[in-house]
Structure formats: C-alpha cells, structure tokens
Amino acid sequence: MSSPNPWDRTDPARTPVRPVRHPARPRQPLGPVPATGAWRAEEGVGNRRFVHLGPLHLEAGGKLPDVTMAYETWGRLNERGDNAVLVLHALTGDSHVTGDAGPGHRTAGWWSEMVGPGRPIDTDRYYVVAPNVLGGCQGSTGPSSPAPDGTPWGSRFPYVTVRDQVRAEAELADRLGIGSWALVIGASMGGHRALEWAAGYPERVRRLAAIATTAQTSGDQIAWAHSQLAAIRADPRFRGGDYYGAADDDGPHVGLGIARQIAHTTYRSAAELDERFGRLPQGGEEPLGGGGRFAVQSYLDHHAGKLARRFDANSYVVLTESMLTHDLGRDRGGVASALAGITARTLAVAVDSDRLFLPEQSARIAAGVPDGELRVIRSAYGHDGFLIEFDQLGPIVADFLATDDDALPDPEYVI
8 A cells, every 4th residue: 555645735635734833942851850750659540440450370471460450431331331442552651541631640631532522432422441551650560560579570570462461451341340342442552452352352342443553563663663672771770670769860761762762753754754843953052063953853852751751661661572572363373364353343544654553554454354444544644643633533433433323222321
C-alpha cells in the first residue's frame, strides 16, 4: 500500500490542515527530575481502582507472586453484562483515558475526544474499562512496585510478554464480572494486546479494533527499539535498574529522554517535522558554531523532559521488550493461522503516513481475519495520527459500533 505525500494539494481529500509554524521561543526549565516518574500512592488515587489478582505464572518462566491491576471505568455495566468495552493504552499511556488532570493524574485523558457521553465510544451506552498494563508504572504491578521484601522490584522484575499482560487483564475482567466484551480496542502497543485478546480469548471478544498496530513485530520495529533500550541501559544512573533510592536529578532521565527522542521521531512524519520546524533555530540560540539548537531539537528535548517526569525507565524497558516479542502466531501455527482463528468482527485502522507501524501491517490484519475491514486515516502526523485525527477516527469507530448499538436495547443497569 503506497503512502501519498500528505502535502500534495492535487488531491484535496488528502491534504490535512498544515501545522502552524510559530517563532521558536526559549523553553523554561521545569526543575529537578525525579529518579522515577512512576505514580506513587501519596500523589492521590484519583479515579483509579485496584484489584489484587494473586500470583501470575509467566509465559517465559517464573511468576509474579502477587499482581495488582489498576484500572479506571466509565459508564455502567448493564444487567446482561454485554455492554462492556475494553480500551488498551499505548507504550507510555495509562488508564486515564478521559478526564481532567488533577490529584493522582498528572496529565489529562489521552483519548477524551473518543470516550465519554455522546462520544464515539459512548459512556451513556457502554461500560468502558481501561487497565494500566502489567509492567507499567501507573498503579499496576511493575518494576517500581514493591517486591515481596518490600523494596521496589527494579532489576529483579521478570520478563513479561503481551500474553502475560492479556492474561492479567482477563483475570481483571473475571473479577469485574465481564464474560465478554462488546469491543476490545487498542492502538500501537495497545493494539498488540487487543489482537492477543481476540486470538487467545475468541469467545470473549465480539468486536475488535486494532489501530496503527501489527500482528507481529517487524525487524524494523525491533531495530528502532534496540537503540532506545541501549540508551537507557547505557546511562550510568540507570544502575542496572536499581535506581529508586537515588536523589532528584540522579536517576536515569538522560537515557530515558534519549529513548523518548528516538521513539518520538518514529511517532511523527518527516513531512510534518519539515513543515512545522524545518531549519528554524530555537529562539535565542545559534546552531552555527554557537552550540545552539534547531527548533526541532528543542522540541525533542521538551518531550524527553516531559516523559522523564511522568514515566519510569524500567517500565519503558519492560514494556518495550514485551513489544519486541509480540507475535500473534507464536505456538498458533503462524500469523496467518492465528488471524484466521479470530472470530470477532474486526476493524483495522492504518495511518497513511505512519512510519512505525506501516499501513501494510494493518492491511494484513484486515485481510487475514474472516470478518475484517481496513480503514485508512489520511494524516501528515504519522503514527500519532491516532491521537490527533479525531475528526476521522471518531466516525470510523462510531460507524463500526453502530450496528452493535442498534442491536442493544435501552440500557438496563446493574446499579
């Protein structure tokens, strides 16, 4: 599948609104960087809820002796229990899909335009559940969580796979009394888990939406991830993963920031970065012989600093490694066989300028499942189009759910 030049004005349907280029201004320093940006209970629980699952045996061997899953919900489960929707977040996302920033939530919801009353995933009709992924750092068990000895797991945290993460989510669903999902939807890394849900628990997934994702991690994606992992591990303040007692500014924020810069480059398109920044110098700085930066360098530095204040370096490593081994076809006779076994009605959504998860990978999903369709978002923003192009993504998801909405009678709530 070809990806046309998003700025080609010969086809108005493919010409997105251009990003506005503003004069680059100096960014203000944000203060000390904590050793970890992991959520702590003293910050406030916010809208999180918690379920303790007990031990979880892991695909690669070993077990986690006591798993806690953090999650958020919106809407209400009806008496039939058939109006539940599972929303699965991307690598550095979390369970705070929609809602304001506030105590316990450092940032506003990352998909507020998609989830809520009257939104494409309508919480007046659906009971929406969003867990924080196993291995994450926003309340579910991960490397920053206490191990049995009471200290953070750190370097001792075991290897987890996408299937381990989904098995924990399935146990969470059991505890919530959800036998099947009206829709499982996820983008990027969340799409890995959505696909694994449909392949591993076909009887529990009626509809599947896999957005800007893949059924099997490619060599190119592994290569991009390798340099990110190397950047974190090469930071001397990473200390092999045992840095939780370090003072502010003495944690692995440099390595984590470089990893984020590499990743963020893959999240946006070359066309957007050129159009938005070009070769503009950062305000007050001189790149030519003066040690200053271009505006695009400052932009990447800014995103690096933001992530270091809200995320954990070990979780970045653990979750990235789970993405590396994502393979829907492992022990299922290959990807084609695994896709053919998915019984859910399936929507695959590609972003035409995505250079991380290529549109061809979405096309493979749509073609491989028995009841699949492919929709393509036209965007200059690359992979992050699923977080930006709500005027396109919203109607696509709403249309996909429309027949299900028609089939559901008026809600009859449990509570």
